[in-house]
Amino acid sequence: MSSKIPKTKLEAVRAGITAASGKARASGEKLIEVRELKKYFETKRGIFAREKKWVHAVDDVSFYIRRGEVFGLVGESGCGKTTVGKLILGLIRPTAGEIYFDGHNLTKFDKEELRKLRRRMGIIYQHPQSSLNPRMTVHTILSRPIDIHKIAEGKEKEEIILKVLGEVGLEPQHLDRYPHEFSGGQQQRIAIGRVLVLNPDFVVLDEPTSALDVSVQAHILNLLGKLQSKFGFTYLLISHDLNIVEHMSNRIAVMYVGKMVELADKEELRENALHPYTQSLLAAAPIADPKRKRKGVILKGEVPSTINPPPGCRFHPRCPYAKPICKEKEPEFKDVGKGHLVACHFVKSLSHKWPPPA
Amino acid sequence: MSEPLLKVQGLKTYFFLERGVVKAVDGVDFEIKKGEILGLVGETGCGKSVTALSIMRLISSPGKTVEGKVIFEGEDLLKKSGEAMRKIRGTKISMIFQDPHTSLDPVFTIGYQIAEPIELHQVEEQHLISAKEVPKKVVEMLKLVGIPDPDHRVVEYPHQFSGGMKQRAMTAMMISCNPSLLIADEPTTAIDVTIQAQILDLMRDLRRKLGTSILLITHNLGVIAEMCDRVAVMYAGNIVEQADITTLFGSPKHPYTRALLEAVPKVGAKRRELKTIPGMVPSLITPPPGCKFHPRCPHAMDMCREEFPQMIEVGKEHLVRCYLYSGASKK
Amino acid sequence: MLDRIRGRLRTFEKEIVITIVHIRGYLRRLQRSPAFRYLRRDIRAKVGGVIVLLVVFTAIFAGFIARHDPTTQNLSNRFQGPSWEYPFGTDDAGRDIFSRVVYGARTALIIGTLLVVVQTSIGLPLGLLAGYRGGKVDNLIMRLVDAVLAMPGLIIALAFVAVFGPGIYKVVLALAITGWAGCARLMRGQTLAIKEETYIEAARAIGEKDRTIIFNYVLPNAISPLIVMMTMTFPAAILLSASMSFLGLGVMPPTPDWGYDLNAYKKFMGDPMPAPLMTILPGIVMVITIFGFNFFGDALRDAYDPRLRE
Numbered sequence: 001m002s003s004k005i006p007k008t009k010l011e012a013v014r015a016g017i018t019a020a021s022g023k024a025r026a027s028g029e030k031l032i033e034v035r036e037l038k039k040y041f042e043t044k045r046g047i048f049a050r051e052k053k054w055v056h057a058v059d060d061v062s063f064y065i066r067r068g069e070v071f072g073l074v075g076e077s078g079c080g081k082t083t084v085g086k087l088i089l090g091l092i093r094p095t096a097g098e099i100y101f102d103g104h105n106l107t108k109f110d111k112e113e114l115r116k117l118r119r120r121m122g123i124i125y126q127h128p129q130s131s132l133n134p135r136m137t138v139h140t141i142l143s144r145p146i147d148i149h150k151i152a153e154g155k156e157k158e159e160i161i162l163k164v165l166g167e168v169g170l171e172p173q174h175l176d177r178y179p180h181e182f183s184g185g186q187q188q189r190i191a192i193g194r195v196l197v198l199n200p201d202f203v204v205l206d207e208p209t210s211a212l213d214v215s216v217q218a219h220i221l222n223l224l225g226k227l228q229s230k231f232g233f234t235y236l237l238i239s240h241d242l243n244i245v246e247h248m249s250n251r252i253a254v255m256y257v258g259k260m261v262e263l264a265d266k267e268e269l270r271e272n273a274l275h276p277y278t279q280s281l282l283a284a285a286p287i288a289d290p291k292r293k294r295k296g297v298i299l300k301g302e303v304p305s306t307i308n309p310p311p312g313c314r315f316h317p318r319c320p321y322a323k324p325i326c327k328e329k330e331p332e333f334k335d336v337g338k339g340h341l342v343a344c345h346f347v348k349s350l351s352h353k354w355p356p357p358a
Numbered sequence: 359m360s361e362p363l364l365k366v367q368g369l370k371t372y373f374f375l376e377r378g379v380v381k382a383v384d385g386v387d388f389e390i391k392k393g394e395i396l397g398l399v400g401e402t403g404c405g406k407s408v409t410a411l412s413i414m415r416l417i418s419s420p421g422k423t424v425e426g427k428v429i430f431e432g433e434d435l436l437k438k439s440g441e442a443m444r445k446i447r448g449t450k451i452s453m454i455f456q457d458p459h460t461s462l463d464p465v466f467t468i469g470y471q472i473a474e475p476i477e478l479h480q481v482e483e484q485h486l487i488s489a490k491e492v493p494k495k496v497v498e499m500l501k502l503v504g505i506p507d508p509d510h511r512v513v514e515y516p517h518q519f520s521g522g523m524k525q526r527a528m529t530a531m532m533i534s535c536n537p538s539l540l541i542a543d544e545p546t547t548a549i550d551v552t553i554q555a556q557i558l559d560l561m562r563d564l565r566r567k568l569g570t571s572i573l574l575i576t577h578n579l580g581v582i583a584e585m586c587d588r589v590a591v592m593y594a595g596n597i598v599e600q601a602d603i604t605t606l607f608g609s610p611k612h613p614y615t616r617a618l619l620e621a622v623p624k625v626g627a628k629r630r631e632l633k634t635i636p637g638m639v640p641s642l643i644t645p646p647p648g649c650k651f652h653p654r655c656p657h658a659m660d661m662c663r664e665e666f667p668q669m670i671e672v673g674k675e676h677l678v679r680c681y682l683y684s685g686a687s688k689k
Numbered sequence: 690m691l692d693r694i695r696g697r698l699r700t701f702e703k704e705i706v707i708t709i710v711h712i713r714g715y716l717r718r719l720q721r722s723p724a725f726r727y728l729r730r731d732i733r734a735k736v737g738g739v740i741v742l743l744v745v746f747t748a749i750f751a752g753f754i755a756r757h758d759p760t761t762q763n764l765s766n767r768f769q770g771p772s773w774e775y776p777f778g779t780d781d782a783g784r785d786i787f788s789r790v791v792y793g794a795r796t797a798l799i800i801g802t803l804l805v806v807v808q809t810s811i812g813l814p815l816g817l818l819a820g821y822r823g824g825k826v827d828n829l830i831m832r833l834v835d836a837v838l839a840m841p842g843l844i845i846a847l848a849f850v851a852v853f854g855p856g857i858y859k860v861v862l863a864l865a866i867t868g869w870a871g872c873a874r875l876m877r878g879q880t881l882a883i884k885e886e887t888y889i890e891a892a893r894a895i896g897e898k899d900r901t902i903i904f905n906y907v908l909p910n911a912i913s914p915l916i917v918m919m920t921m922t923f924p925a926a927i928l929l930s931a932s933m934s935f936l937g938l939g940v941m942p943p944t945p946d947w948g949y950d951l952n953a954y955k956k957f958m959g960d961p962m963p964a965p966l967m968t969i970l971p972g973i974v975m976v977i978t979i980f981g982f983n984f985f986g987d988a989l990r991d992a993y994d995p996r997l998r999e
Contacts (some may be wrong), residue, residue, distance in 0.1 A: 044961070131891045194895065198895070
């Protein structure tokens with residue numbers, strides 16, 4: 001099983017963190033590929049349950065992420081976006097489907113091989129305080145990844161740690177402190193430092209700024225952007241906030257109740273969103289400009305449960321354009337040109353414009 | 359020009375902790391007119407929630423409202439007795455909280471919880487309706503907030519409701535006695551975007567149908583832009599700028615307001631980097647002398663370090679707390 | 690050869706210095722901890738703490754505090770009342786009751802300490818395993834814990850001593866047979882809760898091995914309620930072992946023991962020989978000790994309660 005860490009990368013890290021010349025930026029090469037990915041969770045029922053109920057968290061999702069790009073994943077609660085991120089990282093095992101990381105089929109890896117591969121991956125969580133071990137100092141938090149993967153020792157290790165501190169905007173005197181002694185923004189920087197120390201290929205950003213104030217959010221987003229340019233990371237940016245996703249991503253995918261309903265380049269999505277759900281999402285997102293009032297219609301109904309998703313197209317109960325076929329048949333996720341994919345029966349025949357006709 | 363519904367003057371609420379006195383609200387003045395939606399925006403720790411709780415007289419030890427007047431419908435709420443306040447809460451002034459999941463009691467049905475304030479205030483105290491009419495009123499309320507199939511959902515429990523529905527149910531509970539003022543503390547932070555749109559729409563509906571004034575507290579500038587008539591920006595316990603919505607977003611005057619607006623990622627903006635505010639939010643125990651924003655302000659002058667600036671009127675109902683505009687008339 | 694010894698000594702010295710630095714650092718951080726700050730202000734911690742320290746001090750320096758040997762009999766000196774020489778008087782065999790109480794403290798604390806060690810050694814790993822692994826392992830261990838908790842601990846301990854004989858170590862063992870279950874259950878609950886925390890998943894995300902996660906991530910965060918439990922085990926142990934000795938199935942002479950003395954002197958409460966102070970004074974000492982530990986433990990429990998943070 002080829003899970004060897006290339007020597008050149010190791011040496012690059014040992015020499016200190018330098019701009020990763022080996023990583024071609026947006027070279028088009030697929031770093032991550034996901035095929036027909038499914039993840040069902042069993043709901044915990046009592047002893048007297050007759051049949052098991054499944055939560056269809058991720059239900060047949062396929063896409064790829066290019067090396068060096070920022071891939072945005074948006075959706076509301078329960079759509080499965082966080083689960084997708086964790087599946088790619090191998091923190092959760094898929095129920096079905098395949099995940100490829102740099103050509104390696106992760107679904108065939110055993111626990112130990114996956115663990116070694118974590119060297120090339122990182123994740124930033126939504127709540128920085130809970131993502132850091134309260135009993136570890138900043139120094140330990142930053143050393144652990146280095147020690148686990150035996151990247152460096154002694155003086156070299158300390159050098160790496162100090163360099164990382166500088167990159168994320170922290171100071172050496174912070175090393176002896178505990179996470180709870182820092183503000184939310186600083187905690188998130190520590191978490192970013194923990195990722196940076198490994199100089200990974202791929203980082204999952206799971207709502208990285210949702211729990212932070214507006215001004216702190218700006219700092220963190222800028223930092224993430226700067227690090228991406230400097231070190232050539234590939235990001236999977238998961239968020240419910242369209243503004244942030246649009247600000248940072250190259251391509252954006254929209255998920256709804258476990259399925260991917262649209263995927264397009266950033267500008268294409270903004271100007272030519274085809275799926276009614278995407279359109280309603282764009283319309284519903286509050287814009288910090290009172291002159292741009294929301295265009296009319298608000299989506300009715302509730303976000304459906306993932307335990308018993310609606311039959312056929314999952315959006316049909318709320319879709320203003322729904323027709324009988326939408327209740328019966330699930331639409332395919334098809335390419336309509338220029339890498340723009342949509343899952344809707346009528347994407348070519350009807351011209352969807354938001355707001356829909358009354 | 360009729361009297362404003364709510365007039366807050368010089369409100370100061372301090373928290374007396376062992377490590378010092380936290381000046382959470384340090385001299386806040388604003389007004390809300392009848393049927394108006396006023397937004398109170400600011401980041402964590404600026405004092406917006408404490409302001410709302412102070413108005414409702416829900417501040418408990420170690421906090422205390424030490425100074426100020428809260429004039430509601432002509433009377434100073436800070437001078438009222440506990441019992442008098444209790445009668446006002448839920449009937450004249452109501453509050454919706456941020457997290458609907460924890461604001462509803464999980465062991466009682468939704469119908470029971472909505473009926474509670476109705477029974478308490480309208481039946482027992484005001485004798486407006488009889489006890490028999492309460493169930494009908496509850497269903498009416500559920501319909502008003504847009505909960506489908508209300509006759510059946512009255513007997514359900516909170517856990518059977520989704521987040522958005524819980525927020526609606528709580529709204530129903532809070533407006534059941536037709537308050538003149540509704541305080542909404544981050545009502546949309548914990549719910550999805552499409553549901554958020556519904557809740558905001560509901561609030562606008564209420565304003566239109568019942569003439570309810572709303573004090574909308576949030577850190578989300580987009581929500582403010584969409585909902586409010588006027589906005590007050592808070593920083594470290596004070597209001598630093600107040601204006602109507604178009605003016606605030608169109609020509610913000612206070613450096614903090616400007617910085618805040620520039621820090622928000624905007625759709626379609628070409629800039630890759632967001633403008634950030636240097637420094638950190640100041641301590642509320644030992645705030646910086648003079649203007650509390652001066653350590654982070656790009657335009658800080660000597661005067662800013664020495665004396666705390668007063669509100670200056672720079673336009674029609676546009677107030678700024680900043681020495682950059684001392685040329686204009688002082689308020 | 691001498692050089693090698695010198696070398697070893699030097700490394701040894703270095704190790705000691707490093708350990709001391711670590712301990713100092715730990716104590717300093719401890720002082721900054723919110724739990725410590727809470728305790729400083731809490732009257733229960735101060736009063737209880739003083740009592741605990743006094744008892745511990747007495748137990749350790751019993752030899753210096755007691756004036757006489759607690760086991761020496763002196764039949765010409767029986768039933769003396771409290772005096773400067775014999776602060777608590779003498780018993781029916783002429784032994785100094787004060788000295789017996791002082792050395793009894795040592796016995797009590799030895800039992801307490803050993804019980805904590807044994808119970809935690811069994812309960813902690815089992816609870817940790819059950820909580821972390823879950824599934825069948827969890828089920829198995831927890832059913833065992835349930836069964837043990839359903840048993841009457843004192844009665845089983847008495848039965849154990851009845852079969853295997855008396856003595857300090859047998860008493861500890863007897864009490865530990867059932868005592869470990871509480872610790873295991875607590876540990877399992879803590880582990881279950883901590884397992885779901887984000888930083889545990891984050892640890893997995895950077896490639897930590899399971900074993901490291903258990904010892905470096907779960908355990909240090911689970912330990913706080915355990916410390917409270919360990920503190921509270923002392924008064925329980927004292928009371929239980931005293932009960933056992935009172936019933937004659939615990940510590941036996943010549944080892945001085947509070948429970949034993951209470952039993953031995955109770956017949957002198959009234960007829961025919963009124964010397965109530967013989968039972969009462971040691972009894973008061975025992976009560977104060979248990980109270981002190983409980984008081985301090987209560988304060989400690991509140992100190993670790995995250996809800997009491999400002």
